[in-house]
Amino acid sequence: MTSTNQIGSSSALEELNVRLCGSVRILPPEHHAVYTIPVAVVLSVVLKPLLTRLDLYKICFLITVAVIYTIPWDSYLIRSGIWSYPPDVILGPKLFSIPAEELFFFVIQTYITTLLQILLNKPVLFAVHLQNEALPASRHLLVKRRTGQTIFALLIGLSLLPQFRNAEGTYMKLIILWLRLKTWLVIWLPTLYLWIVDTLALKRGTWSITSGTKLGIHVWPHLEIEEAVFFLATNTLVAWGCFAFDNAVAILDAFPDQFSSVPGTPSPLLLIKSLLLPTSSYDQKRLQGIQKGLDVLAKKSRSFYLASGVFNGRLRIDLILLYGFCRVADDLIDDAPNAKEAQDWIDRFTAYLNAAYAKSESRQGLQTSLEGFPPDARSILELLPVDRLPPKPLYELLEGFKIDLRFSTQDENPIKTSADLKRYATCVAATIGELCLSLVYYHDTDHASGDDKKERCIAAGARMGRALQYTNITRDVTTDAKVGRCYIPAEWLRNGSLKTTSETDIVQLRKRILDMAFSIYSEERDAIEDLPSYARDGIRVAVESYMEIARVLDHRIQHGENLDFAGGGKKGKASVPKLRRLIVGWRAMSGIRGHTGDR
Template sequence: MGGLWYLSGSYLLRRCQSLVTTSLMVAIMGTLSSQRSPIESQMLSTWTFLDWTAYGFLVAMACSVLDHLDALMNTYPHLVTCDTKWITKMQNPLTHEYWFAMIQLVANLPAETDLNAGPIDDLKTAIRLLGPASRSWKTMAALFPVNLRQDLCLIYAFFRIADDLVDDAPTPEECRENLAIIRRFLREAFSNNDKVQQQPSNNIANDATLPNHINWTLYAELLPSEDVLSVFRSFARVAHYLCPRAMFELTDAWEMDLNGAPIRSQEELLRYAALISGTFGELCTCVIMYKTGRGNWNGADTVARDNTVLARARATGQCLQLINIARDVIADSLVGRCYVPLQYMSNPSTEYSMLKHSREPQQIGDHILKTYALRILDLSDQITDQAQRGINGLPEEVQDAIRAAFEIYMAIAPTLRNHSGFPLRTKVPKPKQQWIALRCIYGFHGPVARAIHSMGCRFLSAPRGLSAFIKLAPLPKKKL
């Protein structure tokens, strides 16, 4: 216990409530089992409640110390090495490289007060900036492992912040300037992937986790706020294992938004959805494969990278983006956006002008707007199977969490279809989100789960379901 306390004393203090609760549960269960077990054990039969408490406390401390060291190794990898290839090998706990890196970390472990708080503060800022509009994302992210959850949140935060910089600047000129700044930053972030951390001489506040080939002083002047700069710093820390091509395709999609050209056909809508969210799905796959020890999927390692899996991941993001577009037809119109293809409109010039320029979707009518949304949802249904196959290509340890996240967002479609009108923003009820997460995490997904859920809903919704069942059931024949 003294050795564990020496390694992670302050961390254990912050987790004291969990440690005490765990040790008491182990003590109660151990005492009861040793007293009631028919098998006599010379050691266990002599253990008192205090012995079981000490044992439970020791195991809980050991697990917490491992969590602490793993978090330090992921957040401050420069404490072990600055070589990105070696950092890639450190991601898999089943390899000797991981445990050798853990030993190196213990040997070079600094005091917690000597660690720069920049990475943690930037992570907190990124999560805070997601805001209430990302409620579905936060629900989905809670299902992922912690190290995977953090990096996915950082990338999603950068995606949201960059999208707002391009779309929500006061003038079109500023929007284009922001897009140019984002592209310049991405070129610098991806320009040096051999060393992820270097000497801290030129970094902000001597933060050794930041790549020092980026001119952070310049971006502190160009970006609108310290919060935005914080998200950019977080992205730079993980850029070494992301795919540059996918990120630059995202900027192409933002440029399409700036040009303001209408989407004319379903094919153009599918291409736009593939650019804006299909590439994001590919980036998420890079994160998942990297953090689960499957190698670097950023394009440099051709052995690890599987383009078939990435293509299906793009279909997953594409499918979710179509649902997002269908849900936000009215919300997009109110801010001067329209992603409904002209192919769907009976009078394209008039209806497009009402949605895009006049920003008066109510003039078209809820019925027609919902018709647009339903056609877009039907389009997403056509690629749902490919999206599901994409989930099956991911590591088994994350499949259930990803499938839960996917189905939580997919639940928007039936909620919108079953709504009597067309709400401004369709939301899936929280209990339904929790039910989807529960059944996916515990393996109840696919056609069987949907059939059971549908049958249960019909049975519970029928006010006289039980009486009708009794009437239809055959009665046993009486013996004469």
């Protein structure tokens, strides 16, 4: 009897709870304090150094969109009695019947998912993923798009089936209209986390879905299928919004012929205009050239590849193309089977620069100068932004290649004195620093720097480039010697030869060049802070990532370790492990320099 009464009493309490509370689907303040706000804070701290003005604009833009499109839907659910909120779990303020806690959830969920998407995709150059779908090679993309649209249409049709038209399918029907499944990590990671949070809330009775409006299916104990699909659907929409934003910006950045001027924070109208641009208008040749430049950067320089992810927009694309040019020239000249062919390549690059900087507006001369270049090299050279680069540093770069060539055409070391070493480093590296900063100032839409400051920064950038080259020389003494090159001045060596100089003396000479690098670095690193703000972090990451190699070498010299091991027992050039490079990059963007106080 007692047992029966207890059961009846329990059922009556459950029924009363349903009648009083209806559907309670909300994270009360204490749940936000425990589950969502800490995650948002952690992501904010990690991403703070990486966030650009465009990223902040993207976050605010997507939050605004999420709140606008969610309010009518949520308000309808509440007014229809599918969801309800008992007074004891909310603070009180409401907007269109939606409690403040629920409105805050729209914001915090979008914020977390958007931050995660930015973090996971920071290194991605979205421009290289654009495709002209009118080309035969890209037809598969059109098929994928049509398939996605078909799936979306089927989901809409599914939501209209009879079993979803009765009361039990009300909640699922409203959700499934929004859903087209994409298994991206940026979708599933926050979705799984919110499923767990939701499960804990449902288990504790914080909320429930009104009986008669749900399907009664559970993904796992206590997690209703409607709740699971809701979080998946909303995170999917946020992710789609993120990628749509990135896609729109990529179109604006990739095609200056279509969009001559792009502000730092493009208006929603301009974003929509870019998305409406037919893919048949995409310059596929330009996209392929950018892709080749990025491939070269990723393969040849891990430090500069890491730094490239910090730059934005057309500046990033131009820097990639500049590096591609330098790398292509270096590879073709250095890898030539003999001195004559190497000189032929230098002559070809000279003819190319002559044609590129010719006053005639005709491109015929430029196309003629590119004949004979390999296809991959040609696709990069055609895109070199010569209209934004001073010609002198590019010609001086070729002079540096001529110095290298003298190693194979003369019996003696062309680097005889400290002045020769400085001249060589100036040709092959200081020029790159000057060219990079020329692009930085060209893309400086704010024009906040005066001419005097600009000239000082460019001069400092050139000197910093020389410091990075000294680091290169210190690291590569052994590998350079194997191909008959020695950049240690002959006047420093015993009898002017590396072979007759002791290993101990060679280590000290390497340290001497390394000290020159650190001296320039300590003198010029503060000039980075005078650069335009939008490029400052990227330059800082590039410099600090490369100087970390110098710190590794310096540490080995001080501790008597072998300078010619990559690390982990592998013979080769000294390098910095990937995790350490990432930490150095993060610290650099946070304004923290290096790991050694005096270096």
